Amino acid sequence: MIKRTSALSNLNYKKVFLCFLLFQVMCIVVFLIQPNLTFNLQKIYRILLKIIKRRDNKTILIWNSPNRIETAAFGLGHEPFVQHGCEVSTCVVFDNTSVLPLEDYDAIIVNIQELWKIGMPSFNRQKHQRLVFLTQESPTTLPYIEYHLVENLFNWTMSYKLNSDVLLLYGRIRPGPKAPTNLADTHKMMEEMHLQSARNYAANKTRQVVWMASHCNTKSLRETYVRELSKFISVDVYGGCGNFSCDRNGTHWLSHPECYDKLEAEYKFYLSFENSICTDYATEKFFEILKRRMIPVVYGGANYSAIAPHHSYINVLDFETPEKLAQYLRFLDENDMFYNEYFWWKEHYQVEAGVDQMARHGFCDLCKKLHQEEEVIKYYPELISEWHPSTQCKYFNSWERTTTSTSTTSTIPTTPTSSTTQSITTSTIAPNCTNITDIQKSPRLHKKLLGYVMQRLLP
Ligand SMILES: *[C@@H]1O[C@H](CO)[C@@H](O)[C@H](O)[C@H]1NC(C)=O
Ligand SMILES: *[C@@H]1O[C@H](CO)[C@@H](O)[C@H](O)[C@H]1NC(C)=O
Ligand SMILES: *[C@@H]1O[C@H](CO)[C@@H](O)[C@H](O)[C@H]1NC(C)=O
Ligand SMILES: *[C@@H]1O[C@H](CO)[C@@H](O)[C@H](O)[C@H]1NC(C)=O
Ligand SMILES: *[C@@H]1O[C@H](CO)[C@@H](O)[C@H](O)[C@H]1NC(C)=O
Ligand SMILES: *[C@@H]1O[C@H](CO)[C@@H](O)[C@H](O)[C@H]1NC(C)=O
Ligand SMILES: *[C@@H]1O[C@H](CO)[C@@H](O)[C@H](O)[C@H]1NC(C)=O
Ligand SMILES: *[C@@H]1O[C@H](CO)[C@@H](O)[C@H](O)[C@H]1NC(C)=O
Ligand SMILES: *[C@@H]1O[C@H](CO)[C@@H](O)[C@H](O)[C@H]1NC(C)=O
Helix, strand or coil: CCHHHHHCHHHHHHHHHHHHHHHHHHHHHHHHHHHCCCCCHHHHHHHHHHHHHHHHHHEEECCCCCCHHHHCCCCCECCCHHHHCCCCCCCCECCCCCCHHHHHEEEEEEEHHHHHCCCCCCCCCCCCEEEEECCCCCCCCCCCCHHHHHCCCCCEECCCCCCEEEEEEEEEEECCCCCCCCCHHHHHHHHCCCCCCCCCCCCCCCEEEEEECCCCCCHHHHHHHHHHHCCCCEEEEEECCCCCCCCCCCCCCCCCCHHHHHHHHHHHEEEEEECCCCCCCHHHHHHHHCCCCCCEECCCCHHHHHCCCCCEEEEEEHCHHHHHHHHHHHCCCCCCCCHHCCCCCCEEEEEEEEEHHHHHHHHHHHHHHHHHHHCCCCCCCHHHHHCHHHHHEECCCCCCCCCCHHHCCECCCHHHHHHCCCCCCHHHHCCCCCCCHHHCCHHHHHHHHHHHHHHCCCC
């Protein structure tokens, strides 16, 4: 069929045929010299058959840095495609450039992050081959690339950016069968969090905000935000940037599940602050926390409303200042009912996070695309517009203020969705609503609060 011929180019036919011919000649020569030596011709045929058969599998080469976790997490060869249950599993991954000639691979993945180590592959590009631009880092941390040198070169991109040809995401959130499809249903589910039977996510929590980081001087200046924020609300800093550490496993605390177990039992808010504020760049700092019982407070360049359920996180950039954010967090800290609303979605959505799902989706999708889009020609005339920090990332000045207004904070801060709403003082709405039971006991108070919630949430 046409499909088959495009995979098995004329060149390969010739190669295989020549190989075969060579063997025949060798056989005869050896046979003439040493008549007693018998060759297992069947074995040779089998090897040749294998070479031909391999063309049904798409071959993928990881050109450089195959040990980086975003590619290594998948595995090598053909088996991982089967093990991971890929929809299309007829692919083979190689990390050894000398197994096949470069001209033979269907896809060659170039990890831009560490390209400087060995440079671009140089070979005679074949029509069917895809050169894949891969990165999991934001443009601010990508090394300087001479973009003009990579013009008209790459066919596909594979990254965290949502417009990539193959998505390599730090996490994803899938709606379940009972997830709401409109805002009214969403609000109804949020209200259900007020019921006494609903889980109280604030139960037993004694601490307010936690941040965990070891990279303390970043392009995003998140560290200045944390310092400013901590003037108005208690922020415990774990890791290299602070004085706290998870004492369970000193060496692996960063990714250690028990550390998160400990944090989610004690803290109400987790600062999911990215090290750079770039388009679509939302990392495991966000997705791992969504799996937990803490509210992620995000600081990043992703369009969070497009990737996470409504009212499941708090965005720093929706607040004018760290002080205003602190006021809002304190309000939630004191009002369990409002705190719990941020967890309304938990039972209706599934969160996937981590490098394993990242690599699995990435390679399964790549394999499928290689098979499905055999005849599709695509390449990028340039990639600078998509990957230059000046267009893809935002920069802020330090968030720290030397002189801070020490206003008394009896007002509920204006909230993300309605910054124009008049500020409402706590005493006019919910004098003593620190406790769900109190609210449920007083229908009048309950109604008043609901009114406030709706006013806050409706656009
Ligand atoms: C793909 O490769 C694997 C391992 O080399 C082999 O077992 C399998 O039969 C191949 N599949 C096809 C369709 O060629
Ligand atoms: C790559 O493959 C060649 C030939 O099969 C082998 O000699 C070499 O050791 C391999 N390199 C690595 C790093 O596995
Ligand atoms: C809070 O602590 C109590 C007593 O230790 C325990 O029974 C309960 O399950 C805890 N609640 C949550 C939500 O962890
Ligand atoms: C860590 O502790 C020292 C000494 O108590 C204090 O000066 C410093 O501000 C603390 N750092 C943070 C990030 O809390
Ligand atoms: C720390 O983590 C390592 C690797 O995950 C594990 O082997 C070790 O047992 C852990 N130590 C403790 C005290 O949990
Ligand atoms: C963010 O995503 C939402 C929901 O998909 C969309 O309506 C909105 O236009 C997006 N905002 C930006 C700035 O792209
Ligand atoms: C891949 O990109 C090159 C240009 O860099 C182009 O010539 C070739 O046609 C593209 N191949 C496919 C299959 O899209
Ligand atoms: C709220 O608490 C104050 C004292 O802290 C009390 O005087 C007032 O009656 C309470 N209001 C309600 C509605 O329970
Ligand atoms: C909430 O209020 C009820 C009744 O007023 C009381 O029994 C309970 O201890 C309170 N819970 C908290 C956490 O204050």
